[in-house]
Amino acid sequence: MAKEIEPKRKQSMPPIGAWAPAVALGWLVPGGGHLLLKRTGRGLLLGASITGMFVCGLLMRGAMFQPQSGDLLTTLINTGGFIGDVCSGILYLLTSWLGYAQADMAGAVHDYGTKFLVTAGLLNVLAMVDAFEIAAGRKD
Amino acid sequence: MSMNLSHFEAALLFSLFTSVVLGIVTKSTDRQRLHYGAYVFACFMVALFGIGWIMRLGHG
Numbered sequence: 582m583a584k585e586i587e588p589k590r591k592q593s594m595p596p597i598g599a600w601a602p603a604v605a606l607g608w609l610v611p612g613g614g615h616l617l618l619k620r621t622g623r624g625l626l627l628g629a630s631i632t633g634m635f636v637c638g639l640l641m642r643g644a645m646f647q648p649q650s651g652d653l654l655t656t657l658i659n660t661g662g663f664i665g666d667v668c669s670g671i672l673y674l675l676t677s678w679l680g681y682a683q684a685d686m687a688g689a690v691h692d693y694g695t696k697f698l699v700t701a702g703l704l705n706v707l708a709m710v711d712a713f714e715i716a717a718g719r720k721d
Numbered sequence: 722m723s724m725n726l727s728h729f730e731a732a733l734l735f736s737l738f739t740s741v742v743l744g745i746v747t748k749s750t751d752r753q754r755l756h757y758g759a760y761v762f763a764c765f766m767v768a769l770f771g772i773g774w775i776m777r778l779g780h781g
Contacts, residue, residue, distance in 0.1 A: 623745050634738040640724035641731070690724070693731040700735070704742040711746040721749060 592719070600716035607709040609670040611635075611701075614712030627708045635672045635701035643694025644685040645676070662695075668702030729769070736765035 607614025612628025615621075646662030649655055666673050685695070714720040726734070744758025 626741060627745055630738045630741040634735070637724065637734055637738075640722065641726065642723055689728060690726060690731070693726070693728075693735070697731075697735065700739065704739065707742060707746045 595717040600713050603712040603716040604709050607712040608668065608705065611670060611672070611705045611708060614709060615715070618712060618715050620715065627704075631669070631701050631704050631708065632672060634697050634704065635669055638694045638697030638701060639676065639681065641690050641694025641697060642683050642686070643691060643696070643698045644683050645673075645681070645698060646695075662699050665699035665702040668705050669698070670705060672701065732765075732769050736762055736769070740765065 603614040603617050605614075606617050610616075610628070611631035612624040612626070615624030615627060618624075645666050646659050648663045649659040683691075683694075685691075711720070740758045740762035743761050744754045748754045748757050
């Protein structure tokens, strides 16, 4: 008899109270979700890496994206970049509140800086997903 | 205050930060995390030097 393939069980969504604080804190403070879940070493490393990348982006005078409409590519790049920037949480908020407004300039270093700023936000999204999985009990 | 890095230095920093985060979030034990982080960093370096040489050779 052929071995029956066991259907993959759908994982149920854990209650929002179990993971929302870790994910929200993880967004606001990079690595904060892990710290809340008592994964101190990982939280500190994530915080240092994401903050380091963001600060390097600022020191390279990278530009922050603003949502813009226009043709599809312009909308996609600017809105996507803006979402990436916002995902850095308090780093983005502080930078905006303190008036950082670097114009998008030509030059390799500025360009790297812009990418560093967006990537810091995207790495923070990965850290938030990891915090969610830990809080939901899907990962140690 | 500003930072004026070369292409190589900027790419090296980018690789380092990204490797640390990817190593932490994708694996489940510390040993696996260290290995995967080092592997990702090595991949970045291979791509950096490989693509760099391709551009140099292609440029003539």
